[in-house]
Amino acid sequence: MLDPRGWRMTEQQEPKKAPRPKIPRQKMPEQSAIERAHNFYEVALGYTNDLALLEASRCLRCKKPYCMKGCPVEIDIPDFIEMIKQGDLIGASWKIKEKNSLPRIAGRVCPQETQCEATCVLNKKGKGEPCAIGRLERFVADWAAQHAADELPELPKPTGHKVAVVGSGPAGLTLAGGLIKKGIAVTVMEALHELGGVLVYGIPEFRLPKAIVKAEIDELRRLGVEFKTNWVVGRVETVDDLLEKHDCVFIGTGAGAPLFLRIPGENLNGVYSANEYLTRSNLMRAYMFPEADTPIAKGRRVVVFGGGNVAMDSARTALRLGAEEVTIVYRRTMAELPARAEETHHAEEEGIKFKLLTAPLEILGNEAGWIVGIRCQEMELGEPDESGRRRPVPVEGKLFDIECDTAIVAIGNAANPLVPSTTKNLETNKWGNIVADLETGKTSRDRIWAGGDIVTGAATVILAMGAGRKAANSVMQTFGVS
Amino acid sequence: MFEILEKARIGPGVHRAVISALEIARAHRPGQFVILRCYDQGERIPLTIADKDSEKGTITLVWQEVGVTTYHFGTMEVGERLQDLCGPLGKPTHIENFGTVVGVGGGIGIAPLYPITKGMMAAGNHVISIIGARTEGLLFMTEEMRKVSHELLISTDDGSYGIHGFVTQVLKDLIDKGTKVDMVVAIGPVPMMKAVANLTRGYNLPTVVSLNPIMVDGTGMCGACRVEVGGKTMFGCVDGPEFDGHLVDFDLLTKRLAMYKGPELIALNRFRETERGCKCSIPGGGA
Ligand SMILES: Cc1cc2nc3c(=O)[nH]c(=O)nc-3n(C[C@H](O)[C@H](O)[C@H](O)COP(=O)(O)OP(=O)(O)OC[C@H]3O[C@@H](n4cnc5c(N)ncnc54)[C@H](O)[C@@H]3O)c2cc1C
Ligand SMILES: Cc1cc2nc3c(=O)[nH]c(=O)nc-3n(C[C@H](O)[C@H](O)[C@H](O)COP(=O)(O)OP(=O)(O)OC[C@H]3O[C@@H](n4cnc5c(N)ncnc54)[C@H](O)[C@@H]3O)c2cc1C
Ligand code: SF4
Ligand code: SF4
Ligand code: FES
Numbered sequence: 190m191l192d193p194r195g196w197r198m199t200e201q202q203e204p205k206k207a208p209r210p211k212i213p214r215q216k217m218p219e220q221s222a223i224e225r226a227h228n229f230y231e232v233a234l235g236y237t238n239d240l241a242l243l244e245a246s247r248c249l250r251c252k253k254p255y256c257m258k259g260c261p262v263e264i265d266i267p268d269f270i271e272m273i274k275q276g277d278l279i280g281a282s283w284k285i286k287e288k289n290s291l292p293r294i295a296g297r298v299c300p301q302e303t304q305c306e307a308t309c310v311l312n313k314k315g316k317g318e319p320c321a322i323g324r325l326e327r328f329v330a331d332w333a334a335q336h337a338a339d340e341l342p343e344l345p346k347p348t349g350h351k352v353a354v355v356g357s358g359p360a361g362l363t364l365a366g367g368l369i370k371k372g373i374a375v376t377v378m379e380a381l382h383e384l385g386g387v388l389v390y391g392i393p394e395f396r397l398p399k400a401i402v403k404a405e406i407d408e409l410r411r412l413g414v415e416f417k418t419n420w421v422v423g424r425v426e427t428v429d430d431l432l433e434k435h436d437c438v439f440i441g442t443g444a445g446a447p448l449f450l451r452i453p454g455e456n457l458n459g460v461y462s463a464n465e466y467l468t469r470s471n472l473m474r475a476y477m478f479p480e481a482d483t484p485i486a487k488g489r490r491v492v493v494f495g496g497g498n499v500a501m502d503s504a505r506t507a508l509r510l511g512a513e514e515v516t517i518v519y520r521r522t523m524a525e526l527p528a529r530a531e532e533t534h535h536a537e538e539e540g541i542k543f544k545l546l547t548a549p550l551e552i553l554g555n556e557a558g559w560i561v562g563i564r565c566q567e568m569e570l571g572e573p574d575e576s577g578r579r580r581p582v583p584v585e586g587k588l589f590d591i592e593c594d595t596a597i598v599a600i601g602n603a604a605n606p607l608v609p610s611t612t613k614n615l616e617t618n619k620w621g622n623i624v625a626d627l628e629t630g631k632t633s634r635d636r637i638w639a640g641g642d643i644v645t646g647a648a649t650v651i652l653a654m655g656a657g658r659k660a661a662n663s664v665m666q667t668f669g670v671s
Numbered sequence: 672m673f674e675i676l677e678k679a680r681i682g683p684g685v686h687r688a689v690i691s692a693l694e695i696a697r698a699h700r701p702g703q704f705v706i707l708r709c710y711d712q713g714e715r716i717p718l719t720i721a722d723k724d725s726e727k728g729t730i731t732l733v734w735q736e737v738g739v740t741t742y743h744f745g746t747m748e749v750g751e752r753l754q755d756l757c758g759p760l761g762k763p764t765h766i767e768n769f770g771t772v773v774g775v776g777g778g779i780g781i782a783p784l785y786p787i788t789k790g791m792m793a794a795g796n797h798v799i800s801i802i803g804a805r806t807e808g809l810l811f812m813t814e815e816m817r818k819v820s821h822e823l824l825i826s827t828d829d830g831s832y833g834i835h836g837f838v839t840q841v842l843k844d845l846i847d848k849g850t851k852v853d854m855v856v857a858i859g860p861v862p863m864m865k866a867v868a869n870l871t872r873g874y875n876l877p878t879v880v881s882l883n884p885i886m887v888d889g890t891g892m893c894g895a896c897r898v899e900v901g902g903k904t905m906f907g908c909v910d911g912p913e914f915d916g917h918l919v920d921f922d923l924l925t926k927r928l929a930m931y932k933g934p935e936l937i938a939l940n941r942f943r944e945t946e947r948g949c950k951c952s953i954p955g956g957g958a
Contacts, residue, residue, distance in 0.1 A: 380890045382708065382715075382755040390892075419757035421890055424703075425694050445892040449904065456897050456904060456923060458930040465893035473887070474712065479941045482714040482739050483887075484934035558926030605891050607909065 214318045215244040222538040226508050229394045229476055232535055233297075236328040245273040248320045251310055256322060259308035261655045264288045266305060266322055273325060282333035285326060290366045291359060291654060293334060293401050296327030298392060299651050302530045334404060341411060345372040350668050353378065353435040355422045355608060358386025359650045360641025361441035362406065363657030364664075365414045371670050374413070376435070378420040383472060386443055388650070390472040391464070393502050395509065396532070399471075423611040428637065436668070437636040439660055440623060441653070444602040444642035450494065454552030455598075459486050459560040463495070463503045463599035470506050488595025491515045492563055494549055495599035496525070501532040503597040504541045516542040516591065518549060520568055520581040544591070546570070546581065552596060562592045602647045612637070622646055630660030638664060673707075673753040676729060682811040684736040685779065686745050687721075693728035695720070695758045701790035702764030702881070702913055704783075705730070706889040708755040709743045710947070716740045717886045717908075719783035720759060722815075733782035733812070739938040743947055760889045761912050764879070768795040770853035773845065774820070775838050775867055776802040777859025781812050783881055784858045789819040791856075797821050799850070801841045807832035839866045846874055854879070857916060861925050868916035878916035882907050884927060899923050 218234040219225070225232050236244065248270040256266045265284055272281035285292045299305075301323035306312060312319035350373045354361040357379040365375045383389050385402040410416065422428060422442075431438050447462035449455050466485070469475040473483035491507040493500050496519035504515045517536070519526065522545050526533055537543070544565075551564040567587035570579035604621040616624040616633035623632055623639040630638040640656030642648055665671065677689040695705060704719045722731035736742045747753075764787050772791045776784035781802050792798045800820035804810045805828045817823045825833035826841050834841055838859075846852060855878040857867040864880040871878040884896040884907040896907035901918035905911065 380757070381888060382757070419755050420694075421757065421760065424759055425698050445890070447892070447894045449894065456899060456927070458927060462894040465887060465895045468887055468893050473714065477712070478934065479938045481712040482938055482942075484931045484938065486930070558923070558929075607891065 212243060212247050214247070214321055215240045215324075217321075217324050219535075222535075222540070225395065226539040229509055231398050232395050233531075235331055236324055241273060241325060241328045244321050244325060245270050247311065248274075249310060255308040255310055256305045256320070259303075260305040260322075261649075261651050262288045262658065264305075264326070269329065270320070270322075270325060273329065278329055278332045279337055281329045282337070285329060288658075289651070289654060290363055290658075291405055292326050292330035294359070294388060294397065294405065295651050295654065296323050296325075296330055297397050297401075298529075298649075299323055300529045300649060304651070334401075341408070342370060344370065344412065347374060348372045348668065348670050350374065350670070351376070351435045352664060353431040353438045354441060355428065355431075355438065356380075356386060356441040356443055356641075356643075357384040357406075357416070358441055358443050358641060358653060359388060360443075360643075360653040360657040360660075361386070361439065362409065363654040364439050364441065364640070364661045365657075366409055366412070367658055367661030368664065369409065369412045369414050371665055373665070373668065373670065374415075376415040376417065378417045378422050378431075380419070380421040381472065382418050384416055384418065386441075390468045391499070391502070393467065393471055393506050395505070396502065421607070423607040428608060428612040428615075432636055437638060437664060439630070439657075439664070440608055440632075440637065440639040440643060441641045441657065442605055442608050442643045443653075444622075444647040445605040446603045447598070448601045448603055449598055450549060450600065452549060452551055454554050454560070457552055457554040457560045458558050459488070459594055460552060460596045461486070461598065463493075463499045463597050464602065466503055466597050467499075467506060470510065476506075476510055485510065486595050488512050488593070489514070490593040491595040491597065492591055492593040493517045493597045493599055495519065495601070496521070497527045497599065497601075498529055498532060499601075500597075500599035501528045501536050501541075503599050505532075505536055505539060507595065507597065508539060508541065512595070514542065515540075516544050516593075518544045518547050518563075518565065518591070520546065520548045521570065521578065522546060525578055548581065548583070550588070553590065560594060560596055562590050563596060564588060564590050602642075604643055604646070608643075620646060627656075628659060629663035630656060631663060673756040675747055675749050675751050675753070678747070678749050680745075681733070682809055684745075685733065685809075685811055686736075687731060687733045688744075688747075689729050689731050690753065690756065691728060692730050692756055692758075695756065696723040696725045696728050696730050699723045699725075699730065699759045700763030701766060701786040702783075703759035703761045704889075704912065705732070705756055705758030706760060706886065707732075707744075707753050707757070709740060709747065710754050713743065713754060714740045715755075715757075715887055715889070717760070717883075717889060719786075719881075721782040721785055722789075723786075733779070735779040738935050739942045742939065742942060746947065757889065761908060762910070764790060764856075764913055766790045766794050771797045771799065771851055772854045772856065773842065773852050774798065774800045775842055775855060775857040775859070775863075776800065776816070777838055777857075777863040778804055778809065780857075780859030780863070780881075781816065784856065785812060785815055785819065787856055787858075788816070792819050792821070796854075799845065799852075800824070801826070801838050801845070803827060803833075803838040803841070805829065837866070838863065839870050842867065843870055846876070852876055855916075856881075861921055861928070864916060864919075865921035868919065868921070872917050879913050880916035880919060881912045882914060882919065882924060883912070884924060885930065897927070 269281040269284040306319040309319035354377040469485040474481040475485035546568040568581040571582040574580040625639040630640040641653035774788040799822040803826040891909035899920040
């Protein structure tokens, strides 16, 4: 039997010759939709031991594990799942950590359905029942954090090298973790008052509890990583200043600058960027207002523009803040929605409405400067564009209004220019992203590395971690440390 | 870090504090600001760096009580520490020898004007400062301003001190007298900056204003601080806070500043009832 890629499958992978009891993909327990729509606790509760064992038993331990090809950091998936089957959860945890130092986070936020689980053999013929690799990864990592949290790896003698890291998102944290374990001193500088990047200010508590991010950072701190918050590189000191006191600098500043729609009415009160909305709620705890001082407009009818994770997070946050009706307005159809499948599914369950094939033309306001609605254009799918997706085109004459009191723009983020513009001769591309080698993270400047969203544009947590990891290896190679 | 070293009440509801902040003091240029939080559930608010001592590693902040955070900060005492202090933020003022620079400061705007006039003077400009307030009791920093101005004109709306009238009138008289003015810097309440810009537009006088939109991060990440300048959306925190006064949409700014009126009042009332608030002064009350 031939796989579409032309690889011949092994005997073992041929289900007919290795008959197994048909165990269905195990669901992960979660809070009911009615309950969770009104609280900020984590939606998914994680596998129990029994569920994890059952799910692990579905894995065929393929000789040619296609799943690994789908994982950007190539975790040894069959091996760690095998260890679960054997009850060696600590071993499984170490196996995962060989490739991914923040598995509790990746297990929760990776778009598995387009990565490891997409290529799992159990998913072939589009049956959609791949092994739940992400859920198992999360299970193992949570278990390890509870049972073996205090075990720190033994650190080698300091090498004497010093590295400065700009930005404490997944890219910077992964690099810091990689280097400190080799005896290289690391200082991480973060502009905000909390560490973690998008993991703390963007992704909401109900999807990624802040305590998990904090625990991961505390571990790095215990390993000796130094952190400086409220430290805006480019303003307090430049990258060139940092190079005077460090052997090299890694830039992991993310894609933090919000894009707006550039339509009339965009600066009306009640119109937020997703970044602002989520930052107020997550980082500033506006959901606790007035126990916390930062306010947020608690809309009754909320419209969210966009179809990615950021849009889902904004919509579901609005619902939890007490909105009566939340509508996602997206230009294409459900099939093109770029958000993680699980998030879209959860959003639908919670009662978020989807207004598809719809593009906003104008935001309507009143005298006092507040939004009262949006004027929309009906769209249809035309010819495919450069990205291969069918391009939405307006249906002539089909205009309509949606009434609302809050709108959240979640159509993407661009690179924040602060660091590139204050670093001499650092090459950037036409979108303002730093140009860096994707295999090493090396930039156009000697002793400066970069990785994560600032290089690739808004992407994923695991790709940022992968970039941090590759850059760490490249830095070590330069230092002659192995 | 961020310890309050000196603190004084310099006017009704107006405080001045010197804070230990080594790196910020070293990196600061006139026109820049900080964002601070008083405690762990606090809001992030921007305040201009009114002065600094880079040798001692301190910065000076001057603020007016208007809502929960500025009141809270007002209750903090020498020896206490701010939870967070981030800066310097924003683009520094463009300072060079323009010739004659007129600084116009209204109310709390006098504090952010001070480092700019100081810088303009050091750059060799002839500096004329016009500062004003509603009434004499609300004037502050007059002696400091005198030191960084070749000429200082003071006005009060009610005539209780100095020239009787608005700062705009004083500026108009100055221009009409034939004083050669090359550049105007105006900082104060939005209506004042708007009036100055409208006046100088007629004379084609370059005018810089410093805007005070609501901010969250102050690094260009959230867009809360959106302002319209020449029909284009700009971020106050990274593209500003200073802009060409003739191009700013002041009415939009006024509306956006009112966005959280309701919640702010709830927060302030609640604050007054809590332990944090019990030390605080009567709003707008005496010294
Ligand atoms: C709401 C939201 C939901 C998402 N959901 C998912 C998901 O479910 N799954 C997924 O895989 N991906 C998701 N993503 C994308 C993912 O979070 C990012 O791709 C990833 O965080 C990028 O990591 P990074 O390390 O490059 O940068 P970031 O996480 O953006 O961190 C950069 C850090 O650098 C700091 N910084 C910036 N400039 C400076 C400076 N001048 N000085 C000092 N510090 C600075 C920033 O404050 C920030 O803390 C989501 C993104 C958002 C916004
Ligand atoms: C660049 C900049 C420099 C500033 N410098 C000074 C200064 O030197 N001295 C001074 O007294 N004030 C200054 N301000 C204004 C000061 O930030 C606000 O008065 C303060 O944030 C009010 O917070 P609050 O919690 O006390 O009041 P709130 O109850 O939150 O608000 C009262 C009013 O203050 C404004 N405001 C609220 N939140 C913010 C915010 N995060 N940012 C800006 N304005 C807000 C709104 O108009 C609001 O209606 C500056 C503002 C900016 C943007
Ligand atoms: S890191 Fe992400 S892609 Fe890789 S195995 Fe884990 S969930 Fe799958
Ligand atoms: S996860 Fe899927 S592809 Fe990977 S080894 Fe198991 S069955 Fe095979
Ligand atoms: S305050 Fe967030 S972008 Fe300016």
